[in-house]
Amino acid sequence: MNSLKALLCICLLAWHSIASAERIKDVSMVEGVRSNQLVGYGLVVGLPGTGEQSRFTEQSFKAMLNSFGITMASNLKPKIKNVAAVAVHAELPAFRKPGQTIDITVSSIGSAGSLRGGTLLQTFLKGVDGNTYAIAQGSLIVGGLGVEGADGSKIVMNTPTVGRIPNGATVERAIKSPFMQGDYITFNLNRPDFTTAKRLEQTINELIGPDSAHALDAASIRVIAPRDASQRVAYLSTLENLEFKPADTSAKIIVNSRTGTIVIGKNVRLQAAAITHGGLTVTIAEQQNVSQPNALSEGETAVTNQSIIDVNEDDSRAFVFNPGVSLDDLVRAINEVGAAPGDLMAILEALKEAGAISGQLVVI
Numbered sequence: 001m002n003s004l005k006a007l008l009c010i011c012l013l014a015w016h017s018i019a020s021a022e023r024i025k026d027v028s029m030v031e032g033v034r035s036n037q038l039v040g041y042g043l044v045v046g047l048p049g050t051g052e053q054s055r056f057t058e059q060s061f062k063a064m065l066n067s068f069g070i071t072m073a074s075n076l077k078p079k080i081k082n083v084a085a086v087a088v089h090a091e092l093p094a095f096r097k098p099g100q101t102i103d104i105t106v107s108s109i110g111s112a113g114s115l116r117g118g119t120l121l122q123t124f125l126k127g128v129d130g131n132t133y134a135i136a137q138g139s140l141i142v143g144g145l146g147v148e149g150a151d152g153s154k155i156v157m158n159t160p161t162v163g164r165i166p167n168g169a170t171v172e173r174a175i176k177s178p179f180m181q182g183d184y185i186t187f188n189l190n191r192p193d194f195t196t197a198k199r200l201e202q203t204i205n206e207l208i209g210p211d212s213a214h215a216l217d218a219a220s221i222r223v224i225a226p227r228d229a230s231q232r233v234a235y236l237s238t239l240e241n242l243e244f245k246p247a248d249t250s251a252k253i254i255v256n257s258r259t260g261t262i263v264i265g266k267n268v269r270l271q272a273a274a275i276t277h278g279g280l281t282v283t284i285a286e287q288q289n290v291s292q293p294n295a296l297s298e299g300e301t302a303v304t305n306q307s308i309i310d311v312n313e314d315d316s317r318a319f320v321f322n323p324g325v326s327l328d329d330l331v332r333a334i335n336e337v338g339a340a341p342g343d344l345m346a347i348l349e350a351l352k353e354a355g356a357i358s359g360q361l362v363v364i
Contacts (some may be wrong), residue, residue: 024187024200025240031186031220032178033094038169040088042123044106044140047082050113057085057110064121084112088123088136090169097174101167105135114160116142125169136169180319185225185236192219195247203244 043060044051061080062072072078076143090104097214118140140163162320179185189196197215204213204223213223223239225230251268 009106021243023240024242024244025204026307027191027196027246028187028189028200028221028239030179030236030240031188035091035093036127036133036175038090038092038125038127040123040125041109041138042086042088042106042136043117044084044086044108044112044115046120047084047112047115047118047254048117049081052108052110052112054085054110057083060085084108084115084118085110086120088120088125088169090125090134090136092127092133092175094177094179096171096272098171100133100167100171102171104165104168106140106163106165108161112161114142115140115163116160118142118163120165120168127175127363130337131173133173133175134169134171136165138165139166140165180227180232183224183227184222185232186216187221187223189221191246191249192217193247194218197221199244203242204239207238207242213287257344274313277306304327 019316041060043057043064057080058078061078061083065072085108086106087109088104088106090102092102096102104120104125106115108115120137120140123136124132125136127133142160142163187200190201194215197220200221201213201215204221205211208223213221215221225235253268254263
């Protein structure tokens with residue numbers, strides 16, 4: 001029963017968040033203002049015997065020594081158990097300048113048992129265009145642990161072959177951004193929706209003026225912008241903090257079959273159907289009441305909706321409800337008899353199979 005109450009709270013919280021206003025910066029991103037992926041290949045040294053003995057590790061080790069003027073015979077096979085070949089990758093945020101630092105992740109690409117205690121040697125991080133944008137180096141922080149005994153038994157916790165180096169790479173080249181180019185800036189919605197795009201367009205036009213913003217499609221809103229750099233920054237600062245009400249999400253139910261978590265969207269409605277499940281009987285109906293004012297009150301006649309829910313647990317095995325009832329009513333009804341979350345999940349799947357749900361059912 002407590003589980004279903006928690007699920008109902010999740011639904012109500014989701015509805016409340018949908019109804020509130022959002023800032024433009026929270027629901028969209030500016031076109032061209034993005035991060036870029038960097039990747040490199042390097043060596044981690046100083047491992048306590050948990051390194052690897054592979055051809056490409058040996059080749060990389062010899063190449064490193066050659067760069068320092070140390071030449072090894074081609075037929076000489078070095079015994080290196082404290083060295084591991086690794087892949088290094090990072091995200092270079094927008095507007096990051098030379099001299100600033102970024103975090104990096106280091107992953108073993110060979111048979112190394114662990115990277116704990118290792119140090120990454122100077123590694124060049126390149127972009128998709130092949131240019132070097134950062135140089136990485138430093139001591140690894142490894143969250144995993146791997147221990148192996150002489151008899152072959154071992155214990156592995158988390159992933160000891162992956163580590164991180166906070167601020168482990170120094171930016172050497174800035175990536176040019178198209179932010180200052182042209183007479184427009186474009187907002188791309190994180191969740192494309194035609195109604196949201198139209199409302200964002202209207203919000204900007206109300207502040208800047210008619211025809212200042214144009215919705216290009218369900219995801220992009222193009223806004224006229226000044227060319228001067230300082231003016232454009234101040235202009236965007238004003239726009240991205242404007243608040244507006246995005247459109248309600250589409251009718252959707254998300255069910256996590258492993259954890260029993262169920263999230264129900266605001267606009268999900270039920271159509272006429274009957275379901276058999278266990279020993280529960282749930283009847284949900286809606287009726288309209290007419291409120292008639294007194295003759296001399298100068299009031300207006302009003303029609304109000306009233307949901308009638310009758311719940312009992314006996315030998316009857318049918319759920320009966322009229323069209324237009326929300327899933328909120330169904331959840332409340334099942335909650336009153338203390339049913340488990342699995343009961344609701346089974347009911348939702350049956351409703352979807354019968355075509356009695358007006359939204360999309362997603363099982364993860």
